[in-house]
Amino acid sequence: xxEIKDLNLPDEIRYSKDHEWxxxxxxIVRVGISDYAQDAxxxxxxxxxxxxxxxxxxxxxxxxxESVKAVSELYLPVGxxxxxxxxxxxxxxxxxxxxxxxxxxxxxxxxxxxxxxxxLDRHAYxxxxxxx
Amino acid sequence: MNDSVNLKKTVLHAYHVSRNANMASFxxxxxxxxxxxGAKAEHLAVITAAGLFDTSHMAVITISGEGAFDLxxxxxxxxxxxxxxxxxxxxxxxxxxxxxxxxTDGTVIDDAIVTELGAGRYMVVVNSGMxxxxxxxxxxxxxxxxxxxxxxxxxxxxxxxxxxxALIIEQVLDRPDAVLDGLSYFxxxxxxxxxxxxxxxxxxxxxxxxxRSGYTGEFGFELFTALADTENVWRLIxxxxxxxxxxxxxxxxxxxxxxxAMLPLSHQDIGNWKFGQxxxxxxxxxxxxxxxxxxxxxxADSLLGEPDSYTYGFAGYDPRKIPVTESSRVVDxxxxxIGIILTCxxxxxxDRVGDDRQRIVSVAxxxxxxxxxxxxxRGLCCGFIKTNTPCRIGDKIKLVEGRRTxxxxxxxxxxxxxxxxCSMQRMRSKSEERETRA
Numbered sequence: 001x002x003e004i005k006d007l008n009l010p011d012e013i014r015y016s017k018d019h020e021w022x023x024x025x026x027x028i029v030r031v032g033i034s035d036y037a038q039d040a041x042x043x044x045x046x047x048x049x050x051x052x053x054x055x056x057x058x059x060x061x062x063x064x065x066e067s068v069k070a071v072s073e074l075y076l077p078v079g080x081x082x083x084x085x086x087x088x089x090x091x092x093x094x095x096x097x098x099x100x101x102x103x104x105x106x107x108x109x110x111x112x113x114x115x116x117x118x119x120l121d122r123h124a125y126x127x128x129x130x131x132x
Numbered sequence: 133m134n135d136s137v138n139l140k141k142t143v144l145h146a147y148h149v150s151r152n153a154n155m156a157s158f159x160x161x162x163x164x165x166x167x168x169x170g171a172k173a174e175h176l177a178v179i180t181a182a183g184l185f186d187t188s189h190m191a192v193i194t195i196s197g198e199g200a201f202d203l204x205x206x207x208x209x210x211x212x213x214x215x216x217x218x219x220x221x222x223x224x225x226x227x228x229x230x231x232x233x234x235x236t237d238g239t240v241i242d243d244a245i246v247t248e249l250g251a252g253r254y255m256v257v258v259n260s261g262m263x264x265x266x267x268x269x270x271x272x273x274x275x276x277x278x279x280x281x282x283x284x285x286x287x288x289x290x291x292x293x294x295x296x297x298a299l300i301i302e303q304v305l306d307r308p309d310a311v312l313d314g315l316s317y318f319x320x321x322x323x324x325x326x327x328x329x330x331x332x333x334x335x336x337x338x339x340x341x342x343x344r345s346g347y348t349g350e351f352g353f354e355l356f357t358a359l360a361d362t363e364n365v366w367r368l369i370x371x372x373x374x375x376x377x378x379x380x381x382x383x384x385x386x387x388x389x390x391x392x393a394m395l396p397l398s399h400q401d402i403g404n405w406k407f408g409q410x411x412x413x414x415x416x417x418x419x420x421x422x423x424x425x426x427x428x429x430x431x432a433d434s435l436l437g438e439p440d441s442y443t444y445g446f447a448g449y450d451p452r453k454i455p456v457t458e459s460s461r462v463v464d465x466x467x468x469x470i471g472i473i474l475t476c477x478x479x480x481x482x483d484r485v486g487d488d489r490q491r492i493v494s495v496a497x498x499x500x501x502x503x504x505x506x507x508x509x510r511g512l513c514c515g516f517i518k519t520n521t522p523c524r525i526g527d528k529i530k531l532v533e534g535r536r537t538x539x540x541x542x543x544x545x546x547x548x549x550x551x552x553x554c555s556m557q558r559m560r561s562k563s564e565e566r567e568t569r570a
Binding site for chain 1: 152153154155165166170171172173384385388450451452453454457477478480510511536
């Protein structure tokens, strides 16, 4: 396991309590899992992605990650319509382990961008990890 | 993820932590699940090169004395008079045999490998934390004059597994030819319990008991050492193995490798329920067609007649798993619930090929036997189920948990082209090829 100090947690993105990250890019929000999550899960061997056009509320399950350890649900940090999924993950799920921030999972068009502002910044996320 | 204070540590614990292993509780021990290489690379290394596992959490018991043979005949499911090879020869010095210890009602206390060390002396390897349980059970059955010693936490155990294991072990053994020649599957050499010390040493003078066995389905060795020698043996093998691509492996790859090799995990695939019809029913000393047993033993009377459960291996069609929970279940083609899931994991070295995606091949399958040139396995879900009704090999069933349903196939075998039984000669001659090429 990585030590907390060794985790790659970029400043310019936000984090959820479920260890997803969210990044605003124009009028869409790109979503993946944090370095902490990929390190804890171990090798990811399969990603179950949602359909483009599907609509989820914030906190709803939108897919699953299959790691060597477990089947883990993915929860949407910001509610809205799925506008893109990272198709590269179908053949190369290890892209998430290689770099969980370039290895994004979905893009969502948020219904309420205010939900993004309620997510944790790097400092608050680090505090959450230290408490776990 | 913090280690609980109650967890035991193996003698190699400091090594695991220094390598940033992902540690978890297993069988009462803090054990590595995987290292920074990741479980997938570790799994593949054991199939294509070699992997090194700390298995010092396993418990070792020795039994000796006049009644030792009779005690094992009475308590162990294998008939020691007829358990070796297709000729059903008796167990003899340096031979190992796999079987079970049962309760009178036919439920499984634990599985074990019994090795004959010498006349009236046996080594019994059982699972993590089971040393006290199995030795207490044996003491209750033992007659006077039998000595039973639980060596839990007093012995180090290291597994070197994979097709290059012989090439690596011969680098560190002091007399490799004398030790390895004729060392066939399920035989061992050396003795770390005898008073005169081991006749097998490595690194100059370190005594080891070297057994050609393992829990991955691949060619390799289990090494037993004195606790004080374990770190040295570990380091020597790692150094010698580096040019051969040795990879340190954790319990996650051990679990996925053993599942693909159709090997059961005690207390998960066999356990405190009556031993039924299983892929491991060869452990029962059946007489002829199996209506009677060749010997009387604890649990025998409960196991004659029709089984009340059926255990099968299965493989899916992609890497997706089903979480094994209280609500997960097995459903047949008609939608009837027929049983429960025991193990569900992903063998990352295999995939289905062909237009109909029926045939399973491994990274170790030769191209001539059907491995496509561009084979890049995604891995297949596989494991064991227990049903209340007999199934047939090839039956298509469903595994269900919550909203997830997986279609899987009942299989007689899972990962093809395994190397566990390959001859020593063949596995050592690969080094000559390599040297000639170099």
